[in-house]
Amino acid sequence: MSERTLDELAALCREVGRTAEPLLEGLDETSAAKKALAILAEARLARWTVPHAYGGAALDGLLAGGGLANDRDVSVRALCTARAELAYRSGMLDVMFVMQGLGSYPVARAGSEALKRELLPRVASGEAIAAFALTEEDAGSDLGGVATRAEKRGSSWRLDGAKTFISNAGIASFYTVLARTAGAPGERDGGKGSLTMFCVPADARGLSTQRFEVIGPHPIGSVLFDGVEVDDGQRLGEVGGGLDVALGTLARFRTSVAAAANGFARRALDESLARLKARKQFGKPLAANQGLRFDVAEMDARLRAAELLVTEAANAVDRGERAVKEVARAKLVATETASWICDRAVQHFGGLGVKKGSVVERLFRDTRALRIYEGTSEIQKLILARELVD
Numbered sequence: 430m431s432e433r434t435l436d437e438l439a440a441l442c443r444e445v446g447r448t449a450e451p452l453l454e455g456l457d458e459t460s461a462a463k464k465a466l467a468i469l470a471e472a473r474l475a476r477w478t479v480p481h482a483y484g485g486a487a488l489d490g491l492l493a494g495g496g497l498a499n500d501r502d503v504s505v506r507a508l509c510t511a512r513a514e515l516a517y518r519s520g521m522l523d524v525m526f527v528m529q530g531l532g533s534y535p536v537a538r539a540g541s542e543a544l545k546r547e548l549l550p551r552v553a554s555g556e557a558i559a560a561f562a563l564t565e566e567d568a569g570s571d572l573g574g575v576a577t578r579a580e581k582r583g584s585s586w587r588l589d590g591a592k593t594f595i596s597n598a599g600i601a602s603f604y605t606v607l608a609r610t611a612g613a614p615g616e617r618d619g620g621k622g623s624l625t626m627f628c629v630p631a632d633a634r635g636l637s638t639q640r641f642e643v644i645g646p647h648p649i650g651s652v653l654f655d656g657v658e659v660d661d662g663q664r665l666g667e668v669g670g671g672l673d674v675a676l677g678t679l680a681r682f683r684t685s686v687a688a689a690a691n692g693f694a695r696r697a698l699d700e701s702l703a704r705l706k707a708r709k710q711f712g713k714p715l716a717a718n719q720g721l722r723f724d725v726a727e728m729d730a731r732l733r734a735a736e737l738l739v740t741e742a743a744n745a746v747d748r749g750e751r752a753v754k755e756v757a758r759a760k761l762v763a764t765e766t767a768s769w770i771c772d773r774a775v776q777h778f779g780g781l782g783v784k785k786g787s788v789v790e791r792l793f794r795d796t797r798a799l800r801i802y803e804g805t806s807e808i809q810k811l812i813l814a815r816e817l818v819d
């Protein structure tokens with residue numbers, strides 16, 4: 430099937446998610462991650478995370494609907510459409526989908542033509558698994574603290590250091606890595622001009638990983654570089670241009686975090702509505718209580734507002750606009766709203782809401798990390814305030 434419109438893409442994702450949800454239950458994290466990617470690949474959905482020019486999905490419908498700036502980019506509207514539907518069913522399906530894009534976008538944006546042609550079609554087919562490695566123990570919100578070093582040795586680079594909180598650590602085929610090529614961590618330049626990105630194959634000698642668990646289903650861990658050598662052809666963009674590549678990647682994908690949040694939140698609202706109508710206490714359905722009716726009304730209104738912010742931001746980014754305010758607002762409002770909605774849903778389920786294995790318990794855990802990764806809520810406020818005030 431070749432989806433030509435966002436509605437067709439949404440319908441396909443809905444169907445894939447519905448079938449995948451029971452298949453992913455009860456699997457250990459690595460098996461679930463690999464199964465999720467296999468399901469996405471079979472449905473040919475990973476194509477939407479890669480530009481059309483390098484094996485990505487056809488864009489006819491999107492171009493007709495107002496335009497993606499060019500076919501060498503990834504459509505944020507498509508990412509958001511897919512993530513909202515996939516997240517509705519499974520956090521794992523959602524994360525495996527988006528990581529293909531987030532991890533490979535630095536290659537699409539700044540890699541050599543040869544690297545793009547070799548790698549990106551394999552990402553689009555799900556054959557290669559991508560990961561994006563910025564964060565370090567002393568470099569989280571502030572990437573100026575990046576200490577992983579890359580030193581030029583003839584025609585290659587030698588990388589030493591450690592990344593942490595890297596999604597797909599241990600299962601990725603390659604990592605797009607932000608490393609220091611000049612200066613010292615914490616200098617006042619914030620990393621501008623002193624960081625460079627590289628594409629590092631997972632089987633490079635000297636690269637190792639250590640997995641750990643977070644509260645939601647999410648393959649994650651640390652990636653260690655001990656004298657890892659990569660050819661200069663694996664460099665992504667100019668020497669010293671790494672921060673721009675990294676931040677440009679986040680700017681492209683951040684709105685889709687908000688869309689995933691909306692997917693989780695919509696599921697929570699649906700679960701709440703079903704429970705409140707079915708469950709009787711004091712001789713009447715819970716839904717007969719005005720306090721709880723007001724709750725679902727507010728959940729619905731806040732969610733719709735978040736969805737409209739995502740639509741606004743995704744349209745603006747796809748049109749090639751700067752859209753800094755739109756993206757920050759969408760990420761901030763949608764992720765905070767989703768946490769609140771999932772919390773209300775847990776409350777509506779009473780004891781069942783915190784029982785391991787219940788849908789709302791999983792949603793509560795699924796949504797929490799969204800307020801932290803790809804720029805925390807506080808960082809979104811900083812960005813928005815800078816745009817408004819300065």
Ligand SMILES: Cc1cc2nc3c(=O)[nH]c(=O)nc-3n(C[C@H](O)[C@H](O)[C@H](O)COP(=O)(O)OP(=O)(O)OC[C@H]3O[C@@H](n4cnc5c(N)ncnc54)[C@H](O)[C@@H]3O)c2cc1C
Pocket residue numbers: 560561562563564568569570571593594595596597643647649798801802803804805806807808811
């Ligand atoms: C599930 C998950 C997946 C992730 N995947 C990846 C990945 O694939 N690749 C990757 O590189 N990273 C990844 N990360 C890391 C993530 O991007 C960082 O956790 C995030 O950027 C925050 O950095 P930090 O954890 O070091 O927190 P810190 O930067 O130490 O922040 C701690 C707190 O202080 C606040 N804060 C910081 N600075 C300010 C300020 N100036 N003003 C006000 N408040 C401030 C923050 O908002 C936060 O609340 C992931 C994280 C999680 C949880």
